[in-house]
Amino acid sequence: MTGYTLYGSEMSYFSGKARAYLRWKGIEFTEIAPSPEIMKSEILPHIGWPVIPVLKTPDGAYIQDTADIIAHFEGPSDADSAMPDSPLQKFVTYLLQLFADEWMTLPAMHYRWNHNENWIYGEFGKNAAPDGTLEEQYEAGKAVGSRFKGFVPMLGITPETAPGIEKAYEQFLADLSAHLDKLPYLLGTRASYADFAMIGPLYAHQYRDKFTGDHMKRTAPKVADYVERVIAGEGRDGELIPLDDVPVTLLPILRVALAEHLPVLTNTNEQYRTWAATAEPHSEVPRGVGMSPFTTGGHSGEIASRTFSLLRLQDALDTYQIMMPSDRKRAEAFLAAVGGEALLTMRIEPRLTRRNYKLAMV
């Protein structure tokens, strides 16, 4: 066994993000699937709740949250950093992470649970009951999977919104394919943080899940090829595009992402502020603070107002707020081009942090 252990799974959204990064960075690690024994002996006692991925360091420290896992390897003067060091590309990276981590959960969960349900139970069963028969694995997988299936209604995935989720996803595949006609990675000829974030939704659910993956390979082969390259840790030798520029082919993706996600984030932020007004200072923050109306692909519904999304948003806002005036000007022109002007004045108050592997007020 090598120094680092990644408790993660091929079926898990955020494990793919961590795995792609660790491979790209050249970190030696062993990945261990979260069997019930591992959950009991490693994850619950150290993290406090059942979640993956978790990285165990050679010193026996436990890191949860993919942003913290990546940050563990990225020193401030790291010449080999995954994060662009120029301000606008960094800002765009955080916006892409916000979209990939917190909004692409809609297509990922919709396609998994409405098009791959029986197949994914068998897959979950391989971890839950590695020595069982196929039937035993299916039943064990169903027990594990039902917890995740339970998140489907909270994500606003209903018969009414499903056609909109599919329409938005088809548009995303077309837009990303057009981008990949010009560049092999999101921000250049080198893979970077945004690519690892995008692997969250795109690998486990949209590429690896049987029916959705077949669809991607058939209708968006460039995206499938991109997923294969990023999950393999390729893209080390190229360059980010120069002069802190943002590829114009990313603008359609960000325009739709912000048009659909910003109203939910704005409403969630207001609900969070109302909740915080009467909460104990510095206390833990609940995962949800109500419901928000949303529209995707022209279909409307209600989605849980998830506070964790505000932490990812806070990273983007911080990057903008510390910019030099000339960089801010460029960021403002960029935001005007993608309909993101609301971000200019948005603040997360009280600020959010993570404490004991949970979301908390600073």
Ligand SMILES: N[C@@H](CCC(=O)N[C@@H](CS)C(=O)NCC(=O)O)C(=O)O
């Ligand atoms: N923000 C976390 C999200 C981790 C996460 O949601 N992991 C999923 C599996 S991909 C999970 O275990 N969820 C359990 C839960 O949310 O209760 C990260 O980036 O690591």
